[in-house]
Amino acid sequence: MSQPSIPKGTRDFSPEEMAKRNYIFDTIREVYKLYGFRQIETPAMENLSTLMGKYGEEGDKLLFKILNSGDYLKGISDEEILERNTNRLATKISEKGLRYDLTVPFARYVVMHRNEITFPFRRYQIQPVWRADRPQKGRYREFFQCDADIVGSDSLLNEVELLQIIDEVFGRFGIRVCIKLNNRKILSGIAEIIGEAEKIVDITVAIDKLDKIGLEKVNEELASKGISKQAIDLLQPIILLQGSNEEKIETLKTVLKASEKGLEGVTELEFILNKLKVVDIKSELELDLTLARGLNYYTGAIIEVKALDVQIGSITGGGRYDNLTGIFGMPGVSGVGISFGADRIFDVLNQLDLYPKDSIQNTKVLFVNFGEKEEEYILPLIAKMRRENISAEIYPEAAKMKKQMSYANSNNIPFVAIVGENEMAEQKLTLKNMVSGEQKLLTINECIAEL
Template sequence: MAQKPSIPKGTRDFNPDQVAKRRYIFNTIQEQFEQFGFQPIETPSFENSETLIGKYGEEGDRLIFKILNSGDYLSKVDDAVYSEKNSNKITAKISEKALRYDLTVPFARYVVQNQNDITFPFKRYQIQPVWRADRPQKGRFREFYQCDADVVGSQSLWQEVEFVQLYDAVFSALGLKGTTIKINNRKILSGIAEVIGAKDKLIDFTVALDKLDKIGEEKVKDEMRSKGISEEGIDKLQPLFELSGNFGAQIEKLKSILSSSEDGLKGIEELEFVDKAIQELGLKTSTLQLDVTLARGLNYYTGAIFEVSAPEEVQMGSIGGGGRYDDLTGIFGLKDVSGVGISFGLDRIYLVMEELNLFPETITESTKVLFINFGEKEALACMKAIKALRENGISSELYPDSAKMKKQMTYANRRQIPYVVIVGEEELNTNMFALKNMVTGEQEKVPIEQLIKNLK
């Protein structure tokens, strides 16, 4: 007996309804990207390993899918390396490429390679799949789409303001009300690390802090201790865990905590600029909230950090995130090019919208009208009409076989096709079409001109 086929964990097939709903989200995001002046690019699904490795921190590197070299890849591994059983050393010999982990690092590589052809500031958007060797769970997959927008070549904080507005515009257009746009600044995190005497452990500190929502305060502290952060330093963090109040109130408390850190105060100044601008401009359905424990755990952020939370009534992780990365292109040899960008988590947005029943009913419609097949002569007349309908932008099709009427009608119902056209001998002789509304059951005979008008 043949083995039942399967797909890898963390990947999915999508049926026609799901594809239609996903496309609705794609199109809505793309429309807003273009309204904000972003241009589309695409990059390969896999990159050279050296492009990706070392850009996401130790934890991120572990989640990168490596691609085996073609041919007899083990022949390049000498016996000494092979006998060590050291997977990192062997991997370097047998894998030179990897699936992209996100769209930001490939974008930085793209900018460096194409710098002479790009007009700066360069505003790009990109909607493509990425891959992570993560543990699959609700809202977390190994293959998923990211929808990114970035600006490189400008240090202006107006870009951060625009990205807050862009988040709000997209979620408003999707009907997704009550999203919270969380913001922090890497300089503030750097300042906190400095104040607690852990400046040399900034990465360890931020990786641990970023897990606060997932594992809680005590386990975050335990992880910091395990990374060598002193008990005295962890005690100094307590006001941070207890920070509350509105944006302005938190800023004032931070000024006190970070009064001795130049870096920290600079981060506060940048956050104040964004907050004041958004207060003046206003948001449609989202809320901007300061979250000083937001770290996002990625090495390349240097300024603002964003993360978007779904409405409270839905249990879901972040549905968007991003930040400022002044040094990212420097990794590839292009210095002093500042960038800032955000990403939308399409798959999680889909799950949230499904749970809140926010998809319009009409988006899953594909075929608008099905022509019933009574035989070769009738089918030819139907195909002529179908050609005319398609030329007028009406999606239509002929049932392929001359089957029983009941079977064809059942097919139309299961496909949720709203109209059926019947062309029998009488309709052929009078050059008319019997149009039936499958929802109301109403039926009328009309000429081709009226058929097109009614269906439009």
């Protein structure tokens, strides 16, 4: 009989790993709540009509589609099957798909619940998403996103607050990061001044890959999309712009002086950077003109976060998407959001060994079980400990002492409580520190104070 397996790009998580993941989720959740965000959840699957066309052509290919229930080939002719037009077939045999991210379902939620929502609406959402991507290091087909979005407000203070959240979260994790910033309007302005305004999507998709494939390959991709050599030449000094954020801003004001939209993007970025100086962001901030994030719905600020001490892709991203709810028949609602990639953060924290010891500890004390009489003495003690928020358990059977101590070691339980006839006679217990080996004879109240 063959061994069971799981799909590529997915993972099982052990109790120890789940303790680490919950530390990540709880930290992010605490910071979101600190900034006044409220939690919602949406279904794992959405109608394909909700998802298709929202992520660009490349994104559409990565949607996991769900076959219709029952005879999904009913109404499909043999000719259509033999034709092997997978896109056309998919629309007939799949009406639903697994969500690709949390932002588009959130936009759908806002439109459906518009009469119950008070704007501006600040929501956070921590749920898994699925992408039919090629699995590789740091890239999974099933992974969690931890999103925060503000809709119904044009204010750039929202961007400032989201960047403060990023700084706060990674400060709590102890991860050194670089927060990269750009603005879609600047990218549109660049496309305009090089004479390729209609090719804005092709340009942004290509230059977004600069870190991964290098300048030469980016230029090849731009040429393959029909962008002229003259335009590509004009693009070079812009995407390779060096200097401080202030110097880049001043250069852009000159370079984009003929583009009203481009200058608007520069003004927005300057506002955000100036406000962040007031709140003293600890993380490194970098204006990066190659940052495009391939998703079609960003219209203003674009945000991406890279870990400085680990080689891994983006661990947080986001931006402003002024027209997203318009796709669902509700125009004029501006939104801005960020998404923490919990799975990549998990990998970074593992590599840097940054988990606090108490975040991955479950049971704090194990009571050794010598038999029925001892069990009856121990059970009220455990109940009292749990009322004091101390995690405790009793070994479920009177096994050999060596086996019970081995269980404590295997599960990283730091203390063992031993209760025999002498302890019961004195109404006490012996508490053993499993790290130092030290033993103390204590009353239950003294033991609680000790722990």
